[in-house]
Each structure stands twice: as C-alpha cells, then as structure tokens.
Amino acid sequence: MALLDGRIVGGGGIAPFNGSSQTCELRKLFLLKEARGLGIGQVLLTRCLAYASQKGYKKCYLDTLSGMKSAISLYEKIGFQHLDRPLDGIVHSGCDVWMLKKL
Template identity: 60%
Template sequence: MSMHIIPITEQYDASVRDIIETVGKEYGAIGDGFGPSDAEVQAMSQYYNPEQGSQYFVAIEHGQVIGGGGIAPFLDSSDTCELRKVFLLPAARGKGAGKQLVQTCLDVARQLGYRQCYLDTLSAMKSAISLYERLGFEHRSEPMPGVIHTGCDVWMDMTL
C-alpha cells in the first residue's frame, strides 16, 4: 500500500468532512451526541494545532484522502488526550491505514506530554475496537466524566 500520513491542511478539509459524514451515516452516528455532528468537522484544519496540544492527520493513497484521525486534549486536561474522529473509507479498511493513523496519533500524544489517551466509539465499529485493543487500549465500564459524545456506547483508554 503506497499510503502516507500527513498533518491536515485546509486543502483536505472537504475530503475529511465527506469521509466523516459518510462513515458516520454508515454506522448510524447521525445527530447530536455523535462525532460527525461536531462543528469542527466542517473545517478540521482550523481546530487542530500542536501548539494547543492537538493534531489531526490524513491518510493519503495515490493522491486521494482515504481517512483521518487525531488527538486533542480531553476537556482541559494537561495529561489526558482523546483519540478523535478516526474514520476510514470502506476501501481503505483492513490494509493497515487505521493502525498507522492511530499509531501516529499516539506517538504525537506522547511527544506532546500526554500520559493517558481516551476514546469513545460505537459497538458496531467492531474492526476499530479490535484495532484499539491490539494497540493497548482497555475497555472502561463508563465514559470519562464530561464526554460530549453521549451516543457512543464503547469507552476505552490506555496509559501512554
């Protein structure tokens, strides 16, 4: 697979928005309480900045955006980040793109000084959950206090 991962720039905002909205619909993540409805989805490059403890990446294959994923501070925490909006087009799944995206996010989280990473997702996203488990995330019995994605039913975290 000739894929590379780069930080998002404005030129990729529309492609990432389309992927997030399309995959969100695929899994029924529509409306309030789900990541695809967050305002940042309209222009991801404007919301993620390493100087503010966040970074969003796009996976590109043959010049096309095939997915994305990022990290950002969880609420106002200085030691906990959240793995956010990891979405891949169906044709990109099962080829290692998700693993490479998440690993890039976790590496950057460590570089930014985070000690814990949290995520929430949907139980229907079985392959994503399996990937998170393989990378060391552990299941939580409930979400972390303050979560905004109340539609999610799987919560996980890991020590970085």
C-alpha cells in the first residue's frame, strides 16, 4: 500500500501463479492519477519483488493491457521481459501484454 499525505494512493501484491512455489504473479499494482509520475510505482514494484524473493520465488509473471504504456515502461525498466503469449494456466483473459522477470 502507498500513502501520500496520509491518504492511500496505490497498492500492489504478489500471489503464487497457478499454485506454483517457483513463479509468482504481480497482482493489482495500481496508483491513483495524482500519485503517478512521483516514483511511487517503482517503490511499490521493487517492494513487491523483494517480498517475492524473500518468499523463495524464482520468477515473477504479470499481464497487462498494451494501453498501459507508462506501466509497461516501468516493468521494462525493472527488468521484465516480454512474452509471446501468457503462461500456461492463466485463469483470466483480456490482457494482451505478458511479461516475466527472473528474481
């Protein structure tokens, strides 16, 4: 969770991907508009990945929409690599960008 002036402006989390003990999924990373461009997203993402590493995950998967340009740019900056398709076992659809990072 991210706070700005005492107000919740964002959050994110990590969950096992499809029950895996090796691969986690970045879930629900979001920021309100007024919190974007301040570096808060990078802090949230870095903390989520550090947590995933501490829990023993070796890879982190995410999916998003191609219109989320600034988010995709952040993911690339942090080291996520684009995939041609979603990982097997994905339970939701609608996203058209899939990425993976080795931890």
